[in-house]
Amino acid sequence: MPAVAPDAIAPTLQPPGRHATRWLILAVICIAQLTVVLDNTVLNVAVPSLTEELGATTADVQWMINAYSLVQSGLLLIAGNSADRYGRKKMLAIGLALFGIASLVAALAHSPSQLIGARAGMGIGGALLMTTTLAVVMQIFDDAERPKAIGIWSSVNSLGFAAGPLIGGTLLDHFWWGSLFLVNIPVAVIALVAVLALVPESKSRGGERPDVLGALLSMVGMVGVVFAIISGPVTGWLSGQVLISAVVGIAGLALFAFWELRIPHPMLDMHFFRNRRFIGAVSGGILVAFGMGGSMFLLTQHIQLVLGYGPLDAGLRMAPLALTVVLINFTGLSARLLPRFGTPGMIVSGMTLLAGGLTAISLLGGQSYGGMLFGLIVMGVGVAIAMPTMANAIMSAIPPAKAGVGAGVNGTLMEFGQGLGVAVLGAVLNSRFAALLPLAAAGAGSLSAALARTHSAAERTAVHDAFASGIGTSQLVGATAVFLGGLLAAVLLRRAERVGSAADGTPAAPTGNDPATGAAE
Numbered sequence: 001m002p003a004v005a006p007d008a009i010a011p012t013l014q015p016p017g018r019h020a021t022r023w024l025i026l027a028v029i030c031i032a033q034l035t036v037v038l039d040n041t042v043l044n045v046a047v048p049s050l051t052e053e054l055g056a057t058t059a060d061v062q063w064m065i066n067a068y069s070l071v072q073s074g075l076l077l078i079a080g081n082s083a084d085r086y087g088r089k090k091m092l093a094i095g096l097a098l099f100g101i102a103s104l105v106a107a108l109a110h111s112p113s114q115l116i117g118a119r120a121g122m123g124i125g126g127a128l129l130m131t132t133t134l135a136v137v138m139q140i141f142d143d144a145e146r147p148k149a150i151g152i153w154s155s156v157n158s159l160g161f162a163a164g165p166l167i168g169g170t171l172l173d174h175f176w177w178g179s180l181f182l183v184n185i186p187v188a189v190i191a192l193v194a195v196l197a198l199v200p201e202s203k204s205r206g207g208e209r210p211d212v213l214g215a216l217l218s219m220v221g222m223v224g225v226v227f228a229i230i231s232g233p234v235t236g237w238l239s240g241q242v243l244i245s246a247v248v249g250i251a252g253l254a255l256f257a258f259w260e261l262r263i264p265h266p267m268l269d270m271h272f273f274r275n276r277r278f279i280g281a282v283s284g285g286i287l288v289a290f291g292m293g294g295s296m297f298l299l300t301q302h303i304q305l306v307l308g309y310g311p312l313d314a315g316l317r318m319a320p321l322a323l324t325v326v327l328i329n330f331t332g333l334s335a336r337l338l339p340r341f342g343t344p345g346m347i348v349s350g351m352t353l354l355a356g357g358l359t360a361i362s363l364l365g366g367q368s369y370g371g372m373l374f375g376l377i378v379m380g381v382g383v384a385i386a387m388p389t390m391a392n393a394i395m396s397a398i399p400p401a402k403a404g405v406g407a408g409v410n411g412t413l414m415e416f417g418q419g420l421g422v423a424v425l426g427a428v429l430n431s432r433f434a435a436l437l438p439l440a441a442a443g444a445g446s447l448s449a450a451l452a453r454t455h456s457a458a459e460r461t462a463v464h465d466a467f468a469s470g471i472g473t474s475q476l477v478g479a480t481a482v483f484l485g486g487l488l489a490a491v492l493l494r495r496a497e498r499v500g501s502a503a504d505g506t507p508a509a510p511t512g513n514d515p516a517t518g519a520a521e
Contacts, residue, residue, distance in 0.1 A: 021198055022140045026149055028194040029133040030156045032096060035184050036126040037160025039068060042168040042180050043119075049177040050115075060112035066230050067116050071123025072130070073415040074223040078215045080131035080408025081267045085210070088135045088404060089201040093192060095128025100188030107178035107185075118181075127411075134407035138395055139202045148335035150395070151388035155329035157414075158292075158383055159322045165300075166315035173312070204401035211267040217256035218267065222412065224249020229419035237427070268405055272398060276496035281393035282413060284347050284489025288386050289417025291354050291482035294425035295379065298471055298478070299361070299372075301429075305447055306468045307369060320373060324380025325387075334385050343393050344490040344497070350386025351486025354379055358479035362472040386486070393493065424481075425474040433470035438462045 043050075043065055050056045050064065083091040102121030109115040134153060141149045171179045228246035235241050260266035272278045296318075303314040328334055338346055357379030364371025391410050398406035437450055438459055450463045 022145075022149075025140055025198050026137065026152060028191055028198065029092070029136055030153060031187060032092075032129050032191040032195075033133045033153065033156050034160050035099065035187050036129045037157050038164045038167065039122060039126065039184070040160070041164030043068075046168060046172060046177045046180060049172060050112075053177065054109075054112050054115065056112045060116070063116045064112065064119055066227075067119040068123045068126065069230070069415065070223055070226055071120045072126045073226045073412065074219040075124060075127035076131060076222070076411040076415070077218045077268060077405065077408040079127040080135065080404035080406070080411075081211070081215070083128070083132045083135050083404030083407075084204050084402055087201050087203040088132050088139065089195065089199045090203075091128050091404075092132035092136065092199065093195050095125045095132060096188050096192040096195065097125075098122075099125030099129060100185050100192070103181040103184035103188065107181040109178075130411045131404050131407040134391070134395070134410060135403040136199060136202075138400060138403040138406070140200070147338050147388065147392050148329075148332045150392045151329035151332070151334045151384070154388040154391055155326045155384065158325040158380075158387070163315075163319075163322065166312065166319065169312035169315055204403070209265065211260075211263065211265065214256060214259055214263070214267040217252050217259060219252075221249050221252030221254075221256050222415075224252055226415060226419055229416075229423045232423050232427075268409070269402070275397055276492050277393065278397035280344075280489045280492030280496060281390055281397060282409070283492065284351065284386070284485060285390045285394060285410065285413040286417040286420070287482055287485030287489070288351060288354070288383070288390055289414045290421035290424070290485070291351075291358065291478055292383060292387075292421065293418025294421025294478045295358055295361075295475070297422045298425055298429065298475055299376075302361070302365070302372070302468075302471050303369075306464070306471060307367070307372075317369060317372075318376065321376040321380045321383070324377050325384040328381060328384035329388060334388055337385070338389060338392075342497075343389055344493040346389040347386055347393075347493065348486045348490035350382045350384070350389065351482050351489070353382030354386060355382070355479040355483035355486070357382060358475045358482065362475035362479070367468070390489075421478065425478050428474040428477050429470045431470075432473045433467050436466035436469055438466070 050061055054060075056064065079091065079095075099122055102118050102125060106115055106118035106122065109118055134150075137149050137153055138146070167183075168180055171183070224245050224247075226249070228242045228249060231239075231245065232242050257270055260268055260270045273282075299318055300314060303309050303317055309317060334346070341349065357375045357377070359375075360378055361372050361375035365373075365375055394410050394413075395403065395406045398409070433447075433450075438454075447463070447467045450467075451460055454460045454463055
């Protein structure tokens with residue numbers, strides 16, 4: 001009888017399939033993810049400093065802010081595909097290195113063009129980090145623990161968006177604008193060392209020819225669409241810049257879909273879109289991001305321009321939303337509820353709460369922070385329930401071998417949904433505001449421009465009231481869209497579960513631990 005190695009019969013402390021240091025790895029990648037999300041919002045508070053110290057024009061500032069998100073959104077699918085093909089640990093390490101180096105270049109920039117270039121470099125690193133962090137979570141956690149792990153990962157996104165202006169304001173109160181980027185460097189170095197030491201390597205694709213044309217078309221399409229969404233509120237939705245960008249983006253995405261359907265090894269298997277579970281999760285994910293992106297845009301203006309708080313105070317008063325998300329997800333409450341209510345029930349509950357919070361802010365927080373605080377907490381509960389459930393549903397509908405591409409799809413949805421929320425709700429705000437302006441300020445394109453045209457206290461009060469009404473109306477529109485989106489996603493996901501149960505011959509169960517299959521229904 002052959003000898004048995006001692007370690008073959010030694011008791012294991014971890015169940016099969018569970019990595020021993022998985023929670024420590026999660027902490028490391030969450031820190032890396034937090035820096036990426038922070039840099040989506042942290043620069044907004046530095047606009048006056050950049051204008052004064054670098055001599056930046058308005059166009060320069062817009063490019064400084066948008067270069068990061070444009071490059072990141074354009075490369076998410078490519079980054080996810082590269083992680084699957086060449087190794088998720090390798091791409092995570094490269095992303096951290098690029099992000100740290102680009103942050104150093106940004107901090108030392110002496111001209112607007114240098115800072116714009118550095119921000120684009122940070123976008124490349126950010127795209128790699130956003131996709132590989134979620135892909136690694138999918139690899140090191142099993143079905144039982146994955147919902148809680150994704151919940152923690154998702155709460156970091158919410159924390160980053162809320163904390164960006166707050167951290168930025170605090171740093172600018174004590175240091176120069178370059179400190180906004182210098183703080184990324186030690187975080188990137190520590191995270192890089194930890195990733196190299198702790199994260200296991202995994203890759204699932206190889207041998208087939210890289211889809212170079214698909215990568216190019218996806219990048220052109222996403223950059224075109226996102227740039228149109230970003231530029232619309234600034235230059236006008238019917239401006240040549242926006243229309244050309246939108247046409248190029250839509251054409252690029254259409255050609256991308258056409259190409260992916262006709263090659264043997266596509267970057268993104270378009271047959272996923274025949275899967276009702278995937279479609280339900282995708283539609284819900286876009287509308288959750290729509291509600292979050294649009295509401296953050298509106299809340300920032302509401303707190304500063306209607307309630308009269310400064311940027312730092314506004315950041316502090318928006319913090320309860322993020323803190324609620326963090327509290328619920330770090331305690332694992334959302335993950336514990338998932339097996340009981342199932343994916344459709346969690347999504348419709350979370351998005352109903354998110355819509356209810358927006359409605360409460362519109363009706364109760366018009367002139368009072370107390371009413372807004374209640375709405376922020378309700379929104380936080382909704383986001384904590386819906387967002388990780390949605391991410392888990394999207395990732396579970398894609399085979400584990402394509403976890404990087406799945407993370408790219410999830411990140412792309414977040415970018416697209418948030419941009420769409422800002423664009424649509426911003427358009428509603430501007431339309432309602434313009435319709436309610438008193439005759440003295442008619443034709444003004446912003447609150448400050450309208451106030452500049454007034455000549456009495458009564459006219460200024462009327463302008464403020466018109467703006468507050470516009471904010472409230474757009475919040476109600478956002479609430480309606482989120483609520484209806486939750487119902488749609490729940491219906492599609494419930495039907496997908498029933499179809500899957502009928503195929504198996506087993507009754508449908510309200511479980512969140514769905515197998516990760518890629519079969520089209």
